[in-house]
Amino acid sequence: MTGISFDSVSKFYGEVVGLNDVTFSIPKGITGLVGSNGAGKTTTLKMCVALLKPDLGTVTVNDEPIWGNLGYLSRIGYATEKDKLYNWMTGEEFLDWNGKFYQMEPKELETRKMEILELMNLREAKDRRIAGYSRGMRQRIKIGQALLNNPDIIFVDEPMSGTDPLGRYTIAETFRRLQKEEGKSIILSSHVLHELERLSSWVLVLENGKLVAEGTIHGIRLALSDIPQHLVISSPNISQLVSFIVSEVDELKRVDENKIEVAVRKRRNFEKMLLDLQQEKSIEITEFYSVDGDLSSIYQLLKKRDSASWRYIA
């Protein structure tokens, strides 16, 4: 774990509930925060970086409170959602200025700055004013400043917002490299669910200030056992296959001559049954995939539920 834990945390903005009695721990790796506008993603991130204090409950790191913990703050990086920065500064000046707050030696800061410009693919643009940067470049310089102190944990709010495909690729690759090669933990919030799905090893799904699901994407979908999962199966022996599985599925429809779509509640049992059929009855299966197992579909399923009455942990 990253050591960051939320214990029965609530946050109120007047009469509006920002977070409602949430409890979770953030694991190491890349964690995605998923939720619609006002779900509590930014509130969660702000609490993680000690910008907000919970009204109820505690946010701790290794059992120490985060609030006012300068030791902790010196080892995290944070990139805000908004990308308007000091436009009159050049990219290099912006990094230089932010680096001054970490009590780094000038030589160390210089080296680190160049590493980050290289990492964020901004070396060529380092002497240009931020005002002249594209949206993607602004995102990258903003993320770059969050890496100056070589943090152990990096919090990034909407990193893909407004970026072009190349910018998204650069940012996604940077996060992957930081996690794989340097063992950093990264906590991202994003509306771009397919990017988040590709990056995150763990997701926290928030809705109306409540944590409605946490786990791996596959795990959350499996935990949604009361909602049938839609699976597509292709087989040259499709009629034979249907005769075996028809009693085990909630729905079955033929997609084409050799392909069917089924709805099942207990996917693990169903997968085991298919495996048995392959081995014992020699039924060949050429294609097998879930049509609603991606993060976007899961999120849509979760949104339809009454978030007050359930929570999925997988």
Place this chain on the structure above:
Amino acid sequence: MSVYESRYRPLREEKVERAFMDNAKIMTRFEIGKSISGKWSKIPLIFAAFFLFIALTSLPALLILPEDDFVTNLEFFSSFFLTPREGPGSLIWLHVAIINSGLIATDLGDNTFNLYLTKMKLKTYFISKVIASIVLTFLGLPLVAFAYFIVAIYKRGLPIFPFNWNLIGQYFVILSKLVLFTIFIVFLYSSVILLFSAYTKKSINAGVLFIVYLIASSVIFDGILYDTTGFEPFRLLSPLTSMYIVFTNFFTREVISTGQFPTLEKESPDLVPYAVGMVILYALLSLFLTYKRLQFLRRD
């Protein structure tokens, strides 16, 4: 082993203290540099230099005056730059409105406020802004007042050879008055402008609000309410009038040898302690409200 546990090294207490102080110093220096190098910041600085130049050109006439007249005129001309309302007063507002107005507003406009708060405590941020505001306010006419005072006594000849205790004492009194009133005026202006700066994302709005507030409160409380009712405490509700009351009672301004300037009467002498209290209250209230506003903005 978890990533965090393997790398987490709490800062030692003294290093945390150092970080607090270092960041405050870095931030203050940055703000002063940024504010002075702003597009419009040169204007009040040029005006201040111009004022000093004009004052210095009239200095030779003062230098030939008898000792007592010289001292009186020295106090008059040095304190002239600190006049809260008439003459140079408007230049002080302009200076503060232009140079100090972006201290918090630009951070809000550029979305760097939250970025700073992940690198330092809110207290560090706040203290840096207050110090920067005080220094920037001082760099205008208050600095000119001190410059004039020093140049005048230097040109007149330092009363050291031989020692003239009486003259040294008189200089000391004037200097003390200048220091005290400078603290007074700088404290008020630098606090009030911070409050307005914390309520907008554009420095120009903060500057305009600052000037409108000073003038409007003076017109409403001193010009309208006091004039129509004759009830003196109304005057205290205007920070400018409160400062003016203190100013006219604090500095000796009756004897003007050159005859070019009208003698200023002491305004409402009975109200002086209250005026001092009100100015301090305005400044402290502004600082308190600014801090509260920053706390609120952090949640935004």
